[in-house]
Amino acid sequence: MKILTIIGPTAVGKTNISMKIARKISGEIISADSRQIYKYLDIGTAKPTPEQKQIATFHLIDFVDPNKNYSCGQFARDAEAKIEEIMEQDKVPIICGGTGLYIKTLFHPLHALPESKREIKKKFQNSLKKFGVDHLYRKLLLIDPELAERITPKDKQRIMRGLEVYEMTGTPLSLLLKTERKKAKYVPCYIGLNLPRRELYQRINERFAAMIKQGLVNEVKMLLRRGYDPTASAMRTIGYKEIIEYLQGYIALEETIEKAKRRTRNFAKRQLTWFNKILGLQWFNPVDADIVKYIIDQWKANGSAGKK
Numbered sequence: 451m452k453i454l455t456i457i458g459p460t461a462v463g464k465t466n467i468s469m470k471i472a473r474k475i476s477g478e479i480i481s482a483d484s485r486q487i488y489k490y491l492d493i494g495t496a497k498p499t500p501e502q503k504q505i506a507t508f509h510l511i512d513f514v515d516p517n518k519n520y521s522c523g524q525f526a527r528d529a530e531a532k533i534e535e536i537m538e539q540d541k542v543p544i545i546c547g548g549t550g551l552y553i554k555t556l557f558h559p560l561h562a563l564p565e566s567k568r569e570i571k572k573k574f575q576n577s578l579k580k581f582g583v584d585h586l587y588r589k590l591l592l593i594d595p596e597l598a599e600r601i602t603p604k605d606k607q608r609i610m611r612g613l614e615v616y617e618m619t620g621t622p623l624s625l626l627l628k629t630e631r632k633k634a635k636y637v638p639c640y641i642g643l644n645l646p647r648r649e650l651y652q653r654i655n656e657r658f659a660a661m662i663k664q665g666l667v668n669e670v671k672m673l674l675r676r677g678y679d680p681t682a683s684a685m686r687t688i689g690y691k692e693i694i695e696y697l698q699g700y701i702a703l704e705e706t707i708e709k710a711k712r713r714t715r716n717f718a719k720r721q722l723t724w725f726n727k728i729l730g731l732q733w734f735n736p737v738d739a740d741i742v743k744y745i746i747d748q749w750k751a752n753g754s755a756g757k758k
Contacts, residue, residue: 453533453636454749455545455553457482457725458643459718461653463736465498467643468546469506470742478507478536480529482547482556485687487514487525490673493666494689496657509536516673516684519566522555529556530635545638550724559632564618566611574610589613594622639752641745642725642733654714658689662707667693688713 454477456468468479481487485495489512498508509532514520529545529552536543545553578586586609591598593616601608615623645653670693678685680694689710696706725731732748734741 451636452639452749452752453543453545454641454745455482455557455638456547456641456643456745457550457553457731458548458736459650459721460548460714461496461657461718462643462645462650463653464546464548464643465496465502467736467741467745468544469502471745472506472542472544474742474746475542476540477542477544478509479544479546480509480532480536481511482525482529482545482549482552483511484520484525484549484552485684486511486547487520488512488516488684488687489514490516490676490678491669491684491687491690493661493664493669494687496661514684516678517682519568519571519683521565522549522551523560523563524565525549525552526555526559533636548721550721553638557634557636557638559634563623563626564615566614567618570614570617571610574613578606578610583609586610586613594624596624597622600624639749640728640731641748642728642731643736644722644733645735645737650718651715654718655711658707658711658714661689667696667703670694670697688717 454471456464456471458464465479468477471477472479483495485491486497487510488495491497492512497511498506502508510525510528533543545556547553574586583604583606586606587598587603590609590612594612597608597612601612603609612623615621615626619626644650666689670690673685673690674680674694674697685691685694692701692706692710692713695701696703701709734744738744
């Protein structure tokens with residue numbers, strides 16, 4: 451079954467186009483955004499507004515505590531469940547988002563690996579701070595030499611993941627990666643949305659300036675007052691991370707704003723690099739007058755899934 455999947459860089463207008471399509475084809479939107487999953491991170495993640503939620507139904511937003519971890523494998527499981535739920539209601543599931551790894555994992559499942567445990571992850575993070583990455587790499591060489599030889603001795607993330615998996619399972623990660631992958635239930639009908647670079651960057655800059663006016667600084671203050679860890683994955687989101695630095699007195703607000711804009715532009719570049727690797731992906735300009743009709747026609751021509 452082919453699932454309409456709308457992708458593209460941040461700020462390109464994916465949500466608005468998806469909402470228009472949803473109204474035309476009785477669709478419901480499954481967000482593939484690794485930042486919009488978090489509760490209380492509203493302004494800086496450009497979550498759908500209450501008004502937008504009146505127009506279309508959204509899934510997989512605003513449901514993970516900011517101190518919790520959430521993996522791409524968990525997203526794939528949750529998205530599969532939502533697709534089934536939506537189709538059982540005779541509606542059309544629409545995947546919409548810019549987190550390429552989430553989308554890839556949904557349509558190209560990973561090996562069945564254990565989910566990260568916060569306490570174990572914290573243990574290796576503390577070891578990293580205390581003893582350095584070379585110490586952790588030597589430990590990995592002892593328990594999983596095959597994995598250690600495939601990665602660089604400075605690859606902190608993969609080194610810690612290898613140690614974490616071994617501690618939880620007693621089996622080297624390299625061995626688990628040789629097991630058969632789960633088969634995907636669905637295939638994507640990809641629709642890429644993009645704008646000329648100058649126009650996209652202007653949108654990015656204007657959107658972040660608007661977020662500041664809407665109260666993003668106060669939103670970050672509220673998160674810190676609630677006791678959320680400034681080093682948690684959620685709080686390292688672009689915009690939030692820079693504002694935390696500002697609130698801690700490291701940089702001025704003006705520098706904070708420019709830094710966040712620059713990081714968002716660089717992020718958009720990385721998103722486009724990732725999506726451009728998808729074979730046969732067609733790009734559409736979201737401001738074209740007939741864009742919604744074009745996308746629906748393309749989806750139907752490629753074997754639509756959902757309401758008949």
